[in-house]
Amino acid sequence: MKHMGRDMSKQQSDQRNREKQSLQVALPAALAEVALVDAKICAATGGMSVSQWHNLVREGSAPKPLIRTPRYTRWGLAEVRHFFLGLTTQGASEGESAVIERAKNASRAAKAKRQAKAQTTGAA
Structure with a gap:
């Protein structure tokens, strides 16, 4: 009887996973223009961490959020998409020079x- 309960829970789990996957449908184009996404989705879109995404926003490279309230910050999906498309079409030399400049600043x-x-240890 114990094994039967495990089989049922496995079946229920599989059913829930199938239901979740069926809910993941493509966003209609008209809705994509006004859809709002959080930092986690923005970062995942670019394959980066959330902290890297926030650094890009702070630097002014990435788009600013459309809504910023306590515990609720959202970006426009269309703007985020446009930002990442711009990165992919941007020349490699521009990206390399930005990385080199950032490395030089960090080194300085x-x-x-x-x-x-x-100086502080030498003066003490």
Whole structure:
């Protein structure tokens, strides 16, 4: 009898998974223009972490949220889609130069931090 209960729960679980998959339908084009998505969806669209997405928004590279209230921040799906399409059509050299510039800035900041730390330990 115990095994029968496990089989039933497995069947119920499989049924729930099939129901969830059937609910995942394509968004109609008219609705996609006005759909709002959260940071998790934005990040997943670009294959990045949520913190990376927020950094891009903070830098001004990614679109600003359309709605920003406590515990509810949403971006327009059309804007997010346009942003990522722009990244894919952008030349590789532009992307590489941005990465190089960001690395140089990080290196300068790290060097300044090391120098400041050396001065404080040397002065003490």
